[in-house]
Amino acid sequence: MPAIDGNRLLRDLYAAREIGRYKTGVHRPTFSPEDVQARHWLAARLTEARLEASIDGIGNVYGRDPAPGRKLLMGSHMETQNHAGWLDGAMGVLYGLEVARTLGRGIDVAAWADEEGHFGSFLGSRSFCGLLTEQEIDVCGNRETGVLLRDALRNAGFSGRPRQKIDTARYRGYLEAHIEQGADLEDHRLRLGIVTAIVGSRRFRIQFKGQQNHAGTTRMSVRKDAGVALVKLVAAIEERFPTIANPRTVWTTGDIRLDPGAPSIVPGGAELVFQFRDTDQATLDALDAALHELVAEAANGPCEVTVANRSSTAPSAMDPAFQGALEGAARRHAPGLYQPMPSGAGHDAQILSQVLPSAMLFVPSIGGISHHYTENTRDEDIVLGCQVFADAAAAILAEA
Amino acid sequence: MPAIDGNRLLRDLYAAREIGRYKTGVHRPTFSPEDVQARHWLAARLTEARLEASIDGIGNVYGRDPAPGRKLLMGSHMETQNHAGWLDGAMGVLYGLEVARTLGRGIDVAAWADEEGHFGSFLGSRSFCGLLTEQEIDVCGNRETGVLLRDALRNAGFSGRPRQKIDTARYRGYLEAHIEQGADLEDHRLRLGIVTAIVGSRRFRIQFKGQQNHAGTTRMSVRKDAGVALVKLVAAIEERFPTIANPRTVWTTGDIRLDPGAPSIVPGGAELVFQFRDTDQATLDALDAALHELVAEAANGPCEVTVANRSSTAPSAMDPAFQGALEGAARRHAPGLYQPMPSGAGHDAQILSQVLPSAMLFVPSIGGISHHYTENTRDEDIVLGCQVFADAAAAILAEA
Numbered sequence: 085m086p087a088i089d090g091n092r093l094l095r096d097l098y099a100a101r102e103i104g105r106y107k108t109g110v111h112r113p114t115f116s117p118e119d120v121q122a123r124h125w126l127a128a129r130l131t132e133a134r135l136e137a138s139i140d141g142i143g144n145v146y147g148r149d150p151a152p153g154r155k156l157l158m159g160s161h162m163e164t165q166n167h168a169g170w171l172d173g174a175m176g177v178l179y180g181l182e183v184a185r186t187l188g189r190g191i192d193v194a195a196w197a198d199e200e201g202h203f204g205s206f207l208g209s210r211s212f213c214g215l216l217t218e219q220e221i222d223v224c225g226n227r228e229t230g231v232l233l234r235d236a237l238r239n240a241g242f243s244g245r246p247r248q249k250i251d252t253a254r255y256r257g258y259l260e261a262h263i264e265q266g267a268d269l270e271d272h273r274l275r276l277g278i279v280t281a282i283v284g285s286r287r288f289r290i291q292f293k294g295q296q297n298h299a300g301t302t303r304m305s306v307r308k309d310a311g312v313a314l315v316k317l318v319a320a321i322e323e324r325f326p327t328i329a330n331p332r333t334v335w336t337t338g339d340i341r342l343d344p345g346a347p348s349i350v351p352g353g354a355e356l357v358f359q360f361r362d363t364d365q366a367t368l369d370a371l372d373a374a375l376h377e378l379v380a381e382a383a384n385g386p387c388e389v390t391v392a393n394r395s396s397t398a399p400s401a402m403d404p405a406f407q408g409a410l411e412g413a414a415r416r417h418a419p420g421l422y423q424p425m426p427s428g429a430g431h432d433a434q435i436l437s438q439v440l441p442s443a444m445l446f447v448p449s450i451g452g453i454s455h456h457y458t459e460n461t462r463d464e465d466i467v468l469g470c471q472v473f474a475d476a477a478a479a480i481l482a483e484a
Numbered sequence: 485m486p487a488i489d490g491n492r493l494l495r496d497l498y499a500a501r502e503i504g505r506y507k508t509g510v511h512r513p514t515f516s517p518e519d520v521q522a523r524h525w526l527a528a529r530l531t532e533a534r535l536e537a538s539i540d541g542i543g544n545v546y547g548r549d550p551a552p553g554r555k556l557l558m559g560s561h562m563e564t565q566n567h568a569g570w571l572d573g574a575m576g577v578l579y580g581l582e583v584a585r586t587l588g589r590g591i592d593v594a595a596w597a598d599e600e601g602h603f604g605s606f607l608g609s610r611s612f613c614g615l616l617t618e619q620e621i622d623v624c625g626n627r628e629t630g631v632l633l634r635d636a637l638r639n640a641g642f643s644g645r646p647r648q649k650i651d652t653a654r655y656r657g658y659l660e661a662h663i664e665q666g667a668d669l670e671d672h673r674l675r676l677g678i679v680t681a682i683v684g685s686r687r688f689r690i691q692f693k694g695q696q697n698h699a700g701t702t703r704m705s706v707r708k709d710a711g712v713a714l715v716k717l718v719a720a721i722e723e724r725f726p727t728i729a730n731p732r733t734v735w736t737t738g739d740i741r742l743d744p745g746a747p748s749i750v751p752g753g754a755e756l757v758f759q760f761r762d763t764d765q766a767t768l769d770a771l772d773a774a775l776h777e778l779v780a781e782a783a784n785g786p787c788e789v790t791v792a793n794r795s796s797t798a799p800s801a802m803d804p805a806f807q808g809a810l811e812g813a814a815r816r817h818a819p820g821l822y823q824p825m826p827s828g829a830g831h832d833a834q835i836l837s838q839v840l841p842s843a844m845l846f847v848p849s850i851g852g853i854s855h856h857y858t859e860n861t862r863d864e865d866i867v868l869g870c871q872v873f874a875d876a877a878a879a880i881l882a883e884a
Contacts, residue, residue: 266701283700287747298854299736300683300761300828301666304729311737312722319719322712329704336699337711338747345739347687347757357747361700428700454698455749 085475086186090467093182096129097466100178101170109457110170114163114202115143115236122162126177126195133185135193141245142211142221143197143237151189156477157258157440158183159194160432163202169459173199175466176261183474190481196432202226203233205395209432211247213439250439256480257406257441260433261473263461267452268425275465276422276472277446278410282434283361283426284368284399290317290379294387296344296352310354311342313387318356320378325360328370332426335360335371363399363426400434406443406480413475418468445473485875486586490867493582496529497866500578501570509857510570514563514602515543515636522562526577526595533585535593541645542611542621543597543637551589556877557658557840558583559594560832563602569859573599575866576661583874590881596832602626603633609832611647613839650839656880657806657841660833661873663861667852668825675865676822676872677846678810681763682834683826684799686772688758690717690779694787696744696752710754711742713787718756720778725760728770732826735760735771763799763826800834806843806880813875818868845873
């Protein structure tokens, strides 16, 4: 099996880290000047690697092997969360670059725009897969600044370019590498995770309407306290969900707000954001039913309750043959130091898996930290992961 | 018994409403230009009523009967909450003015500065009772703008004036009238409430420290979710407190905040503000003990919990003889349409009661609304309350 050049890979990663560097991490939100610079930098690296590089109308950077024959597509994303880590995204893209250089042929490389969701949901990979309309692009805006996606694309210089669309016949499949963003590998002293499936998730906003009142003069018996109603629902969820959940199911109340939120006022309004994730569709459905049951019970109390589903994604199973190729390579290079595992976070692979056989490889996150500038992975683990990735790619292409 | 002039009282109340009028209510925060204007306006009215009027170094407006003999002190406050009602405070002050005019002698009238707490806690009445130090005045600032109390007093023109201090030998006691700020009188179709005691209150800030993590990749079993810990404590309070409470005990979680409060992040921090109120000291102590027990139980979970007592006030019993005088007057003017009741809100009378026999009379709040510009009381109820107040004052002075 061909050996990757670990030092070359690390040099590229270090160079990418300088573009928008923040402390030991990177601040490179989608279509910021630094992000645009990183896309051009990547296109130049792809060109050096003898790929046909382009940046398309949604900002996807795409490096195409000009040789004939079926290809394996590899990629991830270049932008980061705010003041976040240097590996989340960039590592997967530069694995693709390094594998393309190492194998010399058969690899296309992509950096999907806005996986981190500054403007929308998986805009780049959905665009490539034909799952993003012009109408959706029209209405997307930056979640913090409100700047329209159209304006951001114009400022970035990508306006008016065609959007690259997938030719599914060209590809054997899609491979993506990523940091784990959790501590499961580290906790089990493992060095590689072979993703079995990417979780599906359901997200909700639940609102309570009661009656705002003076906290000193309003008797308990006549109160319609929206905050108490909210607390009782969350407590009920925390009791019920463990009876339905799998060992890997996760659910989270990420935010709670009381209105008006003053010490001496009985809250007249309250809302929370809630989500749950699992790799099993039936479990997601059972949790969904339980949530709605609990909401219906809450509505029997003194407050009105409304629940709005903010988004749903289905679980994405990874391709068994690709998992086998990754496992074979992991067994050769790190025997006993890898495990199959689900991905609790979302990735572009969940979009690509809708149109191509897809798989993912994880490397450990030190301390499980991600979305923070202290995010890190040991250099040896970064290099090991890329070697395993290259071996698996070679094996898949050999079978194609 | 002497009859008050209801139309004169209402004219004064309407005139006061014009100073800082906001929709059907008033916006007259402490030491705003409108508030200062209202204090001068009141001083002029007190002078017209042949009282010796002054405004002192903390902004208290004070009208002193120059005749010899023991007096009854009457008052409340002139400033309002932001965009609040026309009667909360002003009604009690102008009852004092009307009773002074009606009885012709024996009544001193005060408008205590900043009962509404824009700069501190009961600053005016505490100053008058000798319970406010210069050091505390030095550090008080506006809760919204941060403007120092010293600067606000200078801008108002009250700097450098002496602060009036109570001569307890001068007074038979203190009477205060106020809107109920609740719907208890209205719900029972009553027109007058004779306050038995002003509740004591305890206020707390409770903070939870867990560990911030990715909501997709962090297993439930290893989470330290500060938000869930908070919810479980509040739910436990809601179960335990009813087993200890009196029918009139109230407790309120007024605000909840999760940190960082994002949909896909397990909250690493959480805090709430909590308060409870009761007229019975032993009940307050029992609730306090229960709260600390529940916090200690919560601390056995995965998160650190700290509880800080933000303030404590003791219950203030109203003088039984004064309650009797109010009840006698109520029986004459509104037989069957009054009730004894606690005050769930704080009032200057809780300060004055520390140095003088004190009592309070409530009139109904339409819809129980207060601290809002729609706050209101029927004119007939306003006039009836003042007549009862005058009769009770005459009876108390006759016994002095």
